[in-house]
Amino acid sequence: MIKYWNHQELTALRRMRERFLAGTAGAQDYWRLPEDLALYDGTFAERIGWKWDAVLRELTARGWQPQTRHVLDWGCGSGVAGRRALAQWPHLESLAVHDRSALAMRFATEKARADFPNVHIVHASSTLPPDALLVLSHVISELPARDLAALLDLARQAREVIWVEAGTHADSRRLIAVRETLRDTFSAVAPCTHQRACGMLTAKNAPHWCHHFAAPPPEIFQNARWMDFGREMGIDLRSLPYSFLVLERPRATPPLPDGLAHMIGEPREGKGHLKVLSCQAEGVAEFILQKRDAPKLYRALRKGDAPPVHRWIFADGKITGSAEFPSSDTES
Numbered sequence: 001m002i003k004y005w006n007h008q009e010l011t012a013l014r015r016m017r018e019r020f021l022a023g024t025a026g027a028q029d030y031w032r033l034p035e036d037l038a039l040y041d042g043t044f045a046e047r048i049g050w051k052w053d054a055v056l057r058e059l060t061a062r063g064w065q066p067q068t069r070h071v072l073d074w075g076c077g078s079g080v081a082g083r084r085a086l087a088q089w090p091h092l093e094s095l096a097v098h099d100r101s102a103l104a105m106r107f108a109t110e111k112a113r114a115d116f117p118n119v120h121i122v123h124a125s126s127t128l129p130p131d132a133l134l135v136l137s138h139v140i141s142e143l144p145a146r147d148l149a150a151l152l153d154l155a156r157q158a159r160e161v162i163w164v165e166a167g168t169h170a171d172s173r174r175l176i177a178v179r180e181t182l183r184d185t186f187s188a189v190a191p192c193t194h195q196r197a198c199g200m201l202t203a204k205n206a207p208h209w210c211h212h213f214a215a216p217p218p219e220i221f222q223n224a225r226w227m228d229f230g231r232e233m234g235i236d237l238r239s240l241p242y243s244f245l246v247l248e249r250p251r252a253t254p255p256l257p258d259g260l261a262h263m264i265g266e267p268r269e270g271k272g273h274l275k276v277l278s279c280q281a282e283g284v285a286e287f288i289l290q291k292r293d294a295p296k297l298y299r300a301l302r303k304g305d306a307p308p309v310h311r312w313i314f315a316d317g318k319i320t321g322s323a324e325f326p327s328s329d330t331e332s
C-alpha cells in the first residue's frame with residue numbers, strides 16, 4: 001500500500017494532534033522546526049482554512065466587510081487566518097502577525113509575503129495597529145485566564161474582530177463568554193442576529209453550544225494524500241465543526257434587521273420532520289419543521305444546503321417556511 005506520509009511527518013502530526021486534543025498546547029511554545037509549521041499549514045491549518053471560508057462566505061453573503069484596511073492575526077501559527085482575510089478582501093493593505101513563537105511569526109510572514117506581494121506584512125508585538133481588524137483562530141483553548149483577559153483588553157482597541165474556534169462545547173462556551181464580556185464595546189455581527197444576552201446562557205440550553213459545520217472542498221475525497229492523512233490521524237474529514245464570533249464597533253444602523261434567526265448545528269431528523277435549533281432575539285429554541293409543510297426547505301436543511309440565516313414563517317408554533325436572508329426566497 002502506498003504511503004503518502006513518511007514516519008517523521010506522521011510522528012510530528014500525531015504529536016501536534018495529541019497536544020491539541022489533550023488541551024495541553026497552551027503550556028509552552030511547541031513550534032520547534034519550520035518543517036513542523038509547514039506540515040501544520042498543509043494539514044490542520046488547511047482544515048481550519050475551510051472553516052474560515054465558511055465564515056467569510058456567510059459574511060460576504062450578508063454584504064458585510066471590514067471597514068478597516070489593517071489586519072492583526074494574533075496567535076497566527078502558520079498564518080492561515082490572516083491569509084484568508086487578505087484573500088477575501090483585497091482592500092486590506094497591511095497584515096501584522098503576532099505569536100508567542102518567533103518561528104511561527106517568521107513562517108506566517110514569509111508565506112503571506114509570497115502569496116500577497118502587494119500587501120505590507122510585518123511581525124507585531126502584541127499591539128494593534130490603530131483601527132484594525134483583529135483575526136483570531138483556534139487560540140482560546142491555549143490561553144490561561146490571565147492571557148485571555150489581556151487579549152480581550154487588546155480586542156477592545158480593535159475596530160472589528162473575527163474569531164474562529166473549534167466547534168466543541170468547551171470552546172464555543174468560551175467564545176460565548178468573550179461575546180458577553182465585549183458586548184459593552186461592540187455590536188455582534190455574526191452568528192448572532194441580535195444584540196441581547198446570548199440565549200445559550202439559560203439553564204435549559206446548557207447542553208447545547210453555538211456551533212456550525214463547514215464543508216471541505218469535495219476534491220479532497222478523491223485525493224489519496226488527504227485520505228491517508230484522515231486515516232492516519234483518525235479524523236473524519238467530512239466533519240468540520242466550528243464556532244465563531246464577529247464583532248464591530250456600533251454603527252448608526254444595526255448589523256442585521258430585526259426578526260432574523262441563525263441556525264445552530266445540524267437539524268435532527270425524525271419521522272417526517274426535522275428539529276431545528278434556532279437562535280433569535282427571543283432566545284435559543286428548537287422548532288419542528290414537518291416535511292409536508294415545506295418540502296423544498298426540508299430538503300435543503302437536511303442536506304446542509306440551506307443558508308444559515310432565516311426569517312422563519314410559523315403556523316401553530318411550527319416552521320412552515322423561511323424568507324431567507326439576504327435573498328427573499330420564500331416557501332410556505
Ligand SMILES: C[S@@+](CC[C@H](N)C(=O)[O-])C[C@H]1O[C@@H](n2cnc3c(N)ncnc32)[C@H](O)[C@@H]1O
Binds near residue numbers: 030098099136
Ligand atoms: C492551534 S494554534 C492556531 C494557529 C492559527 N491561528 C491557526 O488557526 O491555524 C495556536 C497558536 O497560538 C499561539 N499562542 C498560544 N498562546 C499564546 C500566547 N499567550 N500569545 C501568543 N500566541 C500564543 C501558539 O504559539 C500557536 O501558534
